[in-house]
Amino acid sequence: MAAIETPDVKTPTTEPLAIETLVAELRVKHAAASQGGGEKFRTRHAERGKWFVRERIEFTLDPGTAFLELSPLAANGLYGGEVPGAGIVTGIGLIHDRPCMIIANDATVKGGSFFAETVRKHARAQEIAQENRLPVIYLVDCGGAFLPEQDRVFPDKDHFGGAFWRQCQMSAQGLPQISVVFGGCTAGGAYIPALSDQVIMVRGTGRIHLGGPPIVKAAINEIVDGETLGGADMHTGVSGVSDHVAADEESALRKLREIVAHLGEGRRIAPPPLAPVPPLPTTGDPSAHAPVDLKRPADMRALIRSMVDGSQLSEFKPDYGATLIAGFAHIHGYPVGILANDGALFSESSLKGAHFIELCDQRQIPLLFLQNITGFMVGTAAERGGIAKHSAKLVYAVSNARVPKLTVIVGGSYGAGNYGMCGRGFRPRFLFSWPNARIATMSPDVASTVVTELRRASLKGAASEADITELDRRTRAQFEEQSDPYYATARLWDDGIIEPDQTRDVLGLCLALSAGEAQDTGPRPVYRM
Numbered sequence: 205m206a207a208i209e210t211p212d213v214k215t216p217t218t219e220p221l222a223i224e225t226l227v228a229e230l231r232v233k234h235a236a237a238s239q240g241g242g243e244k245f246r247t248r249h250a251e252r253g254k255w256f257v258r259e260r261i262e263f264t265l266d267p268g269t270a271f272l273e274l275s276p277l278a279a280n281g282l283y284g285g286e287v288p289g290a291g292i293v294t295g296i297g298l299i300h301d302r303p304c305m306i307i308a309n310d311a312t313v314k315g316g317s318f319f320a321e322t323v324r325k326h327a328r329a330q331e332i333a334q335e336n337r338l339p340v341i342y343l344v345d346c347g348g349a350f351l352p353e354q355d356r357v358f359p360d361k362d363h364f365g366g367a368f369w370r371q372c373q374m375s376a377q378g379l380p381q382i383s384v385v386f387g388g389c390t391a392g393g394a395y396i397p398a399l400s401d402q403v404i405m406v407r408g409t410g411r412i413h414l415g416g417p418p419i420v421k422a423a424i425n426e427i428v429d430g431e432t433l434g435g436a437d438m439h440t441g442v443s444g445v446s447d448h449v450a451a452d453e454e455s456a457l458r459k460l461r462e463i464v465a466h467l468g469e470g471r472r473i474a475p476p477p478l479a480p481v482p483p484l485p486t487t488g489d490p491s492a493h494a495p496v497d498l499k500r501p502a503d504m505r506a507l508i509r510s511m512v513d514g515s516q517l518s519e520f521k522p523d524y525g526a527t528l529i530a531g532f533a534h535i536h537g538y539p540v541g542i543l544a545n546d547g548a549l550f551s552e553s554s555l556k557g558a559h560f561i562e563l564c565d566q567r568q569i570p571l572l573f574l575q576n577i578t579g580f581m582v583g584t585a586a587e588r589g590g591i592a593k594h595s596a597k598l599v600y601a602v603s604n605a606r607v608p609k610l611t612v613i614v615g616g617s618y619g620a621g622n623y624g625m626c627g628r629g630f631r632p633r634f635l636f637s638w639p640n641a642r643i644a645t646m647s648p649d650v651a652s653t654v655v656t657e658l659r660r661a662s663l664k665g666a667a668s669e670a671d672i673t674e675l676d677r678r679t680r681a682q683f684e685e686q687s688d689p690y691y692a693t694a695r696l697w698d699d700g701i702i703e704p705d706q707t708r709d710v711l712g713l714c715l716a717l718s719a720g721e722a723q724d725t726g727p728r729p730v731y732r733m
């Protein structure tokens with residue numbers, strides 16, 4: 205009898221947890237990740253007189269202003285849990301009122317060296333900066349590629365080289381690239397400051413060298429100490445790689461703020477066209493409407509009302525394609541066109557979605573997708589009704605909309621529904637998940653049925669019932685594990701898991717970043733679908 209081979213995964217619990225429990229778990233994970241590489245490396249770091257990465261960021265940003273951290277749980281659970289946050293902190297904050305992207309290595313995690321997820325997080329932050337035309341501030345403390353993982357970090361298009369390519373592109377596009385060097389920056393770590401427009405180095409700890417002392421000894425048998433080879437005074441006074449030397453971290457960061465203050469006009473956050481109005485208190489908090497049990501229908505209108513200004517949603521085609529809610533609203537005073545699932549996507553709801561997207565594209569209103577989707581409708585009636593082509597129209601409209609798109613996975617994100625509702629492949633400017641989210645081709649229940657039926661058919665009755673039962677168990681367990689939001693966020697399938705009750709503020713910032721952008725004024729047809 206043929207062996208049944210599937211990954212060996214633990215059997216998880218299937219009972220949905222309350223949203224309060226899920227949010228508490230998220231906070232615990234965020235707090236743990238923010239401790240970086242753990243006590244031993246934190247102590248050593250502090251003993252060298254170095255600040256922790258979050259202290260550097262806090263000092264860099266305008267006092268009392270928010271920092272929208274991106275993917276704080278990248279690499280969560282990977283590499284035996286030894287690379288929290290993928291060893292890098294990225295996010296958007298204000299310096300002299302100007303929104304900036306911060307990309308900061310955490311040297312307490314494997315010397316700030318780059319794993320595959322580190323590269324992806326670094327490159328994703330650059331991509332967001334480029335799309336939103338933000339200056340990029342690199343707080344560099346980085347040992348280059350993590351050498352045992354070099355084949356997953358170094359050679360490919362979207363590996364380390366791609367990040368440098370993007371850095372050069374952004375600089376040429378007038379997006380300032382500024383580095384402050386706090387620690388030993390070798391090889392790839394050296395290129396981050398070397399390719400920056402302006403560089404500050406901290407005396408005593410900051411070093412830049414393409415090859416550190418061990419490499420120099422191995423390559424040309426020269427014995428040299430790190431300070432002579434690549435210290436701050438040498439690079440600022442002799443090689444000219446650095447533009448400023450600072451006596452300590454505080455003065456380096458003060459100099460950084462001074463540089464940003466002189467960047468010229470640049471982009472500021474555009475004020476909202478309408479005065480922001482909070483949602484009505486009677487709508488309750490968004491967390492009260494979070495679809496934690498994906499087998500039960502959620503009140504998506506209540507969820508929308510709990511997040512938009514004045515709880516006002518001007519619905520589009522409310523009597524047609526009822527499983528997709530579409531409508532115009534404002535969040536923190538910025539206009540937005542919202543699409544939210546209220547059941548599976550049928551042909552009618554797909555056509556309504558495509559029509560609405562075209563309207564928003566023509567009116568230059570950013571789109572917000574609230575995903576809670578099991579997929580497009582299947583079955584004879586749906587196929588005869590042309591679900592394949594009608595769903596494709598929605599996917600087509602999503603792909604070609606030129607307005608900024610934002611996606612929040614507030615519940616399930618299954619199958620092609622993920623595509624039609626602007627999943628990661630459709631390049632939303634930001635994509636966040638809630639802690640109750642689930643992301644997979646299909647649910648564990650459906651997957652186990654499909655896989656066991658396929659197996660039954662291929663073995664033509666040769667599989668025992670015990671084999672099939674075991675296959676069912678393993679398939680369920682695999683899909684449970686892989687559709688978990690922490691599995692997804694560890695792999696950078698989103699820009700982070702956010703709390704439901706923070707979502708309105710996060711979206712307000714995302715909309716503010718794109719407001720006031722120069723618009724593409726080419727023709728934007730609207731086809732009545």
Ligand code: COA
Pocket residue numbers: 311313314315316317346347348349350351352387388389390391392416419
């Ligand atoms: N690849 C693999 N491991 C690395 C690494 C890299 N590029 N950089 C640091 N590490 C590891 C160290 O082996 C150590 O791991 P361990 O605790 O499991 O032994 C941990 O990260 C901390 O490094 P350590 O050297 O103790 O920290 P430090 O703060 O004293 O020095 C650096 C930091 C980055 C200056 C130093 O680690 C270094 O020079 N690394 C090598 C840089 C290099 O040659 N890069 C070339 C990449 S192409």
